[in-house]
Amino acid sequence: MKFLVTGGAGFIGSAVIRHLINETDHAVINLDCLTYAGNLNSLDSISQNKRYTFTKVDLRNAAAIEEAIKKYRPDIIMHLAAESHVDRSIDGPDDFIQTNIIGTFNLLEATRKFHSTLPKERQQQFRFHHISTDEVYGDLESTDELFTENTPYSPSSPYSASKASSDHLVRAWGRTYNLPIVVTNCSNNYGPFHFPEKLIPHVILNALQGKSLPVYGTGSQIRDWLYVEDHARALITVATQGEANETYNIGGHNEKSNLTVVETICSLLEELSPKKPVGVQYYRDLITFVKDRPGHDQRYAIDATKIQKELNWEPTETFESGIRKTVQWYLENEDWWLSVLNGDYRLERLGN
Template sequence: MNDIIIVTGGAGFIGSNFVLSWIANTSSEVVNLDALTYAGNRKNLLSLDRDSRHSLVKGDIRDTALVTSLFRTHKPRAIVHFAAESHVDRSITGPDAFVQTNVVGTFSLLQAAKTYWETLDADEKSKFRFLHVSTDEVYGTLKPEDPAFSETTAYAPNSPYAASKAASDHFVRAYFHTYGLPVLTTNCSNNYGPYQFPEKLIPLMILNALEGKALPVYGDGLNVRDWLYVEDHCSAIRAVLEKGRLGETYNIGGSSERTNIEVVHAICDILDELQPNKALGSRRNLISYVQDRPGHDRRYAIDARKIASELSWQPQQQFEGGIRKTVEWFLQNMDWVNDVRSGAYQQWIELNYAERLSL
């Protein structure tokens, strides 16, 4: 076994941030397996082009022969599994891809990891880890007065995306209890930060507001999310991988509950300060309330006391500072933005928002 980890989905938003932070904070190597679909972007990792500790492999986690070859060749001490279809709106219009990647893909990865793990000697077996990155959406929705999601909250997924992630979580748990595979699971709240694909709420609002386009806010805008700066998420995953108890789940939150409309207002105000536009006036005027999406969960909130007490982890970035850093990053990286906003992306935005904006 070598001082190498395999990261799946490491060219996506959270995955690429994790790979960058891993290389910056450790001395070990990363083999990065990514299918490089619409949300995976080699340019997220340009700073590692000449770093021999990072290698990017284009491939699908369902490709058992490829994954088995990577295990056999590199003999990793851990696998950190980010690869997933993750956009709720896309899961509503095309749920089949979510079943294939999130459920079948995770199952295939578990099978390959189990086969590899069984070839290790006792000492290597005890050191190996399979860390599965999941979401708070598996827990369903909360009322305003409900306590935050804990690791013992019953699963109640309300979207095809959440259902697919719940299924993958259950498979990971089953491989620990049935086969003894040394797994760890993390369930995080909504991430934001650099390299986030522009279909998600925060980058979509930043870029539309910058260009003077309508800012489509679902329903009454009062849906609540706990916002987690992506660098904090990455540090939490490193802590779980290093010190987490086998078979356990750790909820990771940002301690930053905000309504969607509060998030949009913050973005508008920061852009008005950093890039004022007299013709537009206040960018809050661009807000357009649109038809809510089906099954839209009202509130998510994370109880992160377990990871704090067991692993001494807490988020370092408060929302006000994190959202400003995020806006500034997008303003400074418009070449990256223009590159990822392909024709396929524009077609998706048209499909998802055009009818809603006309209401």
């Protein structure tokens, strides 16, 4: 089969592409506009493979998307391209509206037109897989409940609101135009090649440079952590085996507070990188509590029973095994993250 992956130079997209090339016989077309968070270096290991193609396309350019889909005629479209950082959405929501909502609309329209030209059998086999987030469900504060596929939407940030909007568009195109869609909503991802504005790589790299480790509020916010390679495997399973017009929640079964995550990283660095920057006695001494983010949700947690029962997927990494692999990867791949830090991005977060 031929997969077209939008946002394939991003964190999750590149993990999906590496898995498709290394573990399957499928062909992959990577459509990415290479914003600040897109990094083709994350695909160096498979970039010369004959089954891999990269094309620079901006989802906001409807004509370019339509041309690419007509040219490559994919069997499956996996839509991962999105602006995804909550802090940035608070500072500047416009890019999130344009990319996550208008970009998804453009992709859906191009896909609808292409799908209508396919023979009946290919129409039925085709899948448009929209990858979304658990943040669309809102906050689970003061409850032991989990997000299920039927949890009502209640987004809190411009980012999650834009993703909720795109989810609704995808389901509407499925129902109105009989486009065979599937939607997945995942918990917080982490792992190798993660752009350093996100919590885990941000803490690792700041600690290695002797910089403060900013923690919002008291750090009591709870997230369910999912190792990115487990997520990639789940996404491919859904794209190839999921029922049309269904939603699947994907979680790691690893609820941790933000402060626990930061402290775990500090402990691992004490073991794996004991030679510290000048003036640092213990990594955890760098922890700094900063003003909480506006509208900060207290807890997210996924019920992944459906994908486990129906598609036989479950995560292989615990948080303890996954975070150790992640810290070790950053210690061993300084060239990758230095190239990122030497670009437009600097180690800064809202509130710091």
